[in-house]
Amino acid sequence: MTSRLCERLELDQPVIQAPMAGGATTVALVAESSRAGVLGSLGAAYLSAAQIEQAAGAIRERTDRPYAINLFASVPDQPYLGDGARLLALMARYHEQLGLDAPAMPGPQADPLATQIEAVLRARPAVFSFTFGRIAPEVLARCRELGILTVGTATTVREAVALEQDGVDAVVAQGYEAGGHRGTFLDDFDQSLIGTLALVPQVVDAVSVPVIASGGIMDGRGIAAALALGAQAAQMGTAFLSTEESGICDAYKAVLPASRSEQSRITRAFSGRPARGIANAFMRDMDANPSDILPYPLQNALTRPMRNAGGRAGDINVLSLWAGQGAPMARRESAAELVRRLAVETATAQARR
Ligand SMILES: Cc1cc2nc3c(=O)[nH]c(=O)nc-3n(C[C@H](O)[C@H](O)[C@H](O)COP(=O)(O)O)c2cc1C
Structure with a gap:
């Protein structure tokens, strides 16, 4: 060995x-x-x-x-060509469910x-x-x-x-x-x-x-x-x-x-960069309009409050289940x-x- x-x-x-x-x-x-x-x-x-x-x-x-x-x-910066308003509307639904303030577009990340x-x-x-x-x-x-x-x-x-x-x-x-x-x-x-x-x-x-x-x-x-x-x-x-x-x-x-292994997917939904995890509600909703997803690390910053709240509440529908x-x-x-x-x-x- x-x-x-x-x-x-x-x-x-x-x-x-x-x-x-x-x-x-x-x-x-x-x-x-x-x-x-x-x-x-x-x-x-x-x-x-x-x-x-x-x-x-x-x-x-x-x-x-x-x-x-x-x-x-x-990671090199990527352009964003998606529908930011539709993205924020989707995030707002999840924020509301979790009792969070309305989401905001993240600024440039250091x-x-x-x-x-x-x-x-x-x-x-x-x-x-x-x-x-x-x-x-x-x-x-x-x-x-x-x-x-x-x-x-x-x-x-x-x-x-x-x-x-x-x-x-x-x-x-x-x-x-x-x-x-x-x-x-x-x-x-x-x-x-x-x-x-x-x-x-x-x-x-x-x-x-x-x-x-x-x-x-x-x-x-x-x-x-x-x-x-x-x-x-x-x-x-x-x-x-x-x-x-x-x-x-x-x-x-x-x-x-x-x-089950069939539930495993590669998604950009949580961070803007492809990652493998177990499919859940947020992943499915976000992946319905994949072009709306912000490039990494912006999408990661956008979904962080939701994921943190999900972790505290043990809500597996909003966590990135890598x-x-x-x-x-x-x-x-x-x-x-x-x-x-x-x-x-x-x-x-x-x-x-
Ligand atoms: C929850 C989670 C987080 C991960 N974060 C990192 C990371 O920060 N850095 C890294 O090099 N790899 C990261 N990986 C990938 C692992 O290094 C490794 O490639 C992967 O776990 C191997 O596949 P397995 O999960 O089937 O064992 C992560 C994997 C998981 C499951």
Whole structure:
């Protein structure tokens, strides 16, 4: 079960608890995952520099094992050609149901990336991972000088090659099955929907850095499959989403094992950027007029009050229920129990002929 990557990160198992921005990857989830022998990852994309440093300090108090901090690369501005009045009317209906003030069109959003990167460099986690695009080679070089391993996210072979050329130390190959936002940054989103089983071996053949498989891996069978495809580790999001330490609300946790894979959709409804989740009322309403959706990150800002209120009320009709196609296999258990189970299952799968 050892690989170059696992040895470097002192992992007992070739597993990465995926970074999940938006509250799922609490300090407790990251620290308990790392303590259990996999790589815990803090999804820090929506955190300020001060919040990143605070979380990093809190993780360090709980464990001195390696962990990762993850950010979103900057995304180019996109024009908006939709019907803003119709969009606001739809949002107003949901705001009213939740007892919120009338929604307003969000103004330009500041890009926090530069200050977030400085916070990561100060926190010096074992790994800095990112998605949505590329990070300047100079930043990757600074990470290397500080002993921070860098990991970029690719959804196509072309993206993996570009990331390797930029100087990353490893690449996450994110398949179509994956929960949450697509990492796509080079080609059309629609053309970059490659299943994990097809994507991972092609990326393994195309780059010389370690490859981490991601998307639809829910148990030891999936981990064994990822390793058989040439990946050095599996990055698992949805499987960790339903753990006790995960920060999502209870109603969301309960939906995961109760859902069916046919309910899984890729949508721009919540953030303006394609992401996979379980279909609900807001997703269906918004996707009826997809051209009205604001580009990322504006749609994300517009829907935030609704999603926050939904989280407080446990209203699954308005939450972004990000989850991969394997969500029905999610279990309610602690992170440590999940990690122990994965070890047994992987060994069993590898012993099977
Ligand atoms: C709720 C949720 C939030 C996510 N947020 C991030 C993120 O902030 N950064 C990132 O690199 N990937 C993020 N992802 C994607 C994961 O890194 C990973 O690609 C995905 O979870 C793998 O598919 P699985 O959910 O089927 O395991 C997120 C996934 C989920 C389910």
